[in-house]
Amino acid sequence: MEFLAAIFQQFAEILLPLIKASMISVTCTVLALLAGVLGYFYGPYWGVRKVPGPPAIPFLGHLPLLAKYGPDVFSILAKRYGPIFRFHMGRQPLVIVADPELCREVGIKKFKDIPNRSIPSPIAASPLHQKGLFFTRDSRWSTMRNTILSVYQPSHLAKLVPTMQEVIESATDNLDDKPDFTFSDLSLKLATDVIGQAAFGVNFGLSNSVNKMNNQHDDNEVQQFINQHIYSTTQLKMDLSGSFSIILGLLVPIIQEPFRQILRRIPGTTDWKVDRTNKNLSSRLDGIVEKKMKEKDRGSKDFLSLILSARESNTLSKNIFTSDYVSAVTYEHLLAGSATTSFTLSTIIYLVAGHPEVEKKLLEEIDTFGPHDQMPTPPDLQSKFPYLNQVIKEAMRFYTVSPLVARETLTQVNIGGYNLPKGTWVWLALGVLAKDPKNFPEPEKFKPERFDPNCEEEKRRHPYANIPFGIGPRACIGQKFSLQEIKLSLIHLYRKYVFRHSPQTKTPLQLEYGIVLNFKHGVKVQAIKRSCKP
Numbered sequence: 435m436e437f438l439a440a441i442f443q444q445f446a447e448i449l450l451p452l453i454k455a456s457m458i459s460v461t462c463t464v465l466a467l468l469a470g471v472l473g474y475f476y477g478p479y480w481g482v483r484k485v486p487g488p489p490a491i492p493f494l495g496h497l498p499l500l501a502k503y504g505p506d507v508f509s510i511l512a513k514r515y516g517p518i519f520r521f522h523m524g525r526q527p528l529v530i531v532a533d534p535e536l537c538r539e540v541g542i543k544k545f546k547d548i549p550n551r552s553i554p555s556p557i558a559a560s561p562l563h564q565k566g567l568f569f570t571r572d573s574r575w576s577t578m579r580n581t582i583l584s585v586y587q588p589s590h591l592a593k594l595v596p597t598m599q600e601v602i603e604s605a606t607d608n609l610d611d612k613p614d615f616t617f618s619d620l621s622l623k624l625a626t627d628v629i630g631q632a633a634f635g636v637n638f639g640l641s642n643s644v645n646k647m648n649n650q651h652d653d654n655e656v657q658q659f660i661n662q663h664i665y666s667t668t669q670l671k672m673d674l675s676g677s678f679s680i681i682l683g684l685l686v687p688i689i690q691e692p693f694r695q696i697l698r699r700i701p702g703t704t705d706w707k708v709d710r711t712n713k714n715l716s717s718r719l720d721g722i723v724e725k726k727m728k729e730k731d732r733g734s735k736d737f738l739s740l741i742l743s744a745r746e747s748n749t750l751s752k753n754i755f756t757s758d759y760v761s762a763v764t765y766e767h768l769l770a771g772s773a774t775t776s777f778t779l780s781t782i783i784y785l786v787a788g789h790p791e792v793e794k795k796l797l798e799e800i801d802t803f804g805p806h807d808q809m810p811t812p813p814d815l816q817s818k819f820p821y822l823n824q825v826i827k828e829a830m831r832f833y834t835v836s837p838l839v840a841r842e843t844l845t846q847v848n849i850g851g852y853n854l855p856k857g858t859w860v861w862l863a864l865g866v867l868a869k870d871p872k873n874f875p876e877p878e879k880f881k882p883e884r885f886d887p888n889c890e891e892e893k894r895r896h897p898y899a900n901i902p903f904g905i906g907p908r909a910c911i912g913q914k915f916s917l918q919e920i921k922l923s924l925i926h927l928y929r930k931y932v933f934r935h936s937p938q939t940k941t942p943l944q945l946e947y948g949i950v951l952n953f954k955h956g957v958k959v960q961a962i963k964r965s966c967k968p
């Protein structure tokens with residue numbers, strides 16, 4: 435017995451220190467892990483903790499508020515916390531700037547310290563979307579932007595007028611055939627057709643009924659392409675309704691990519707579908723780019739031809755515009771140019787249909803311009819349609835299609851009295867600015883007259899209060915292009931029709947957050963043919 439006790443004691447003497455040591459090391463590991471996890475989740479918060487904001491729920495941040503209030507959440511928070519506040523998109527804090535002067539500071543005055551966009555979770559999960567101008571950074575961005583700018587000269591835009599007009603005319607034939615139709619579907623097809631011609635020199639023929647009947651095979655091809663484009667775009671959700679990898683990207687970004695890599699291999703998951711769709715889209719785009727590259731006499735009518743020609747004549751842009759970047763930039767045009775323009779057109783039709791006094795003034799201006807078959811020139815569009823201009827501005831204020839514009843600090847920088855560390859996501863809340871009663875009294879009223887250059891409200895207003903196309907060197911490159919298209923479309927539409935809300939339209943319009951705003955149920959209207967023909 436004594437012998438056993440001695441052995442046990444000896445064992446205890448040897449083992450206890452070992453157990454103690456391993457317990458210490460386990461505790462240390464657990465503590466280190468805990469510190470790592472806390473550092474990972476609270477590190478980004480720590481740098482911006484002094485910026486005011488509501489208490490954030492661990493992991494989810496303020497996403498539940500986004501789910502509860504939708505896009506209005508930022509106006510609600512701006513009222514409570516002032517013109518600069520924190521909003522946690524899951525783990526990632528955003529510093530939201532909701533004041534025109536601070537937007538000028540971020541977008542223009544301190545541009546060299548804040549030149550890039552942060553990459554949100556939906557884009558981080560989508561390599562197809564990352565190589566366009568929108569998300570490229572630093573010197574690659576400025577070289578790409580300068581090359582692209584050179585093909586956005588007014589003379590080139592003027593050349594696009596007949597092409598745009600042709601698409602608009604064929605898309606809007608016989609709208610009064612059906613009692614009700616979803617205008618937002620039609621406008622998406624129209625905008626995609628216009629950008630298809632302008633960006634690729636390709637006739638998608640989505641909105642052209644004659645083409646549909648004559649070329650069933652091509653139409654299926656095109657329909658597939660566009661369905662894929664729409665699917666790929668609408669899956670880019672900014673809330674918790676996106677694919678699993680996007681949700682992970684919002685909550686635990688570090689594991690987003692490994693999970694996406696696994697999920698995209700599991701048939702049936704959203705990530706698998708998105709990946710398949712993006713691959714298909716990429717290969718179709720690569721096909722279009724390759725075909726264009728081989729064309730000897732490709733001309734200079736479309737954006738892709740212009741980029742390819744610039745690439746061939748300039749070694750620098752050849753290095754920057756490798757063929758994957760050419761595909762991405764061209765696809766980006768389709769993406770940026772279709773959803774935004776179509777949304778804007780639909781909101782204008784919807785708002786004017788609900789405001790007979792606006793409709794009356796607009797029709798008068800359009801009819802006074804000249805015979806209905808007289809196509810307006812770009813200078814006409816600039817100077818002969820002042821009220822149309824006001825209607826567009828007011829509709830874009832009322833429904834700001836990009837209510838948030840992303841930026842990221844390159845170095846430590848002071849904004850609004852707060853020192854923001856390098857890498858802070860600073861987002862400009864264009865949607866909040868647009869509904870601020872200081873600059874827009876009675877902001878919930880649709881009043882194009884507030885943009886009359888002679889009206890006091892317009893004269894008093896801060897110059898950066900209404901910036902639906904963004905601000906500074908990174909502002910929208912397609913602004914003139916889309917305004918030209920929107921004006922031509924509206925002039926043509928109101929020459930032929932007036933619109934009324936369909937009884938099926940839910941008022942006010944229900945919106946959802948994608949990478950830009952979108953309609954939950956579409957905009958349904960009735961078209962009534964106008965009888966008068968000047």
Ligand code: HEM
Nearest residue numbers: 568770771774775778836903904905908909910911912916
């Ligand atoms: C109603 C129509 C449109 C609206 C409201 C709109 C809005 C915007 C906004 C808010 C930005 C971000 C600006 C910033 O960060 O300051 C942007 C950027 C951009 N837009 Fe548009 N856009 C429209 C149409 C178009 C069209 C038609 C194209 C292409 C043909 C286009 C191409 C781009 C590109 C490439 C960028 C990124 C620019 C850069 O980072 O250098 N957009 N747009």
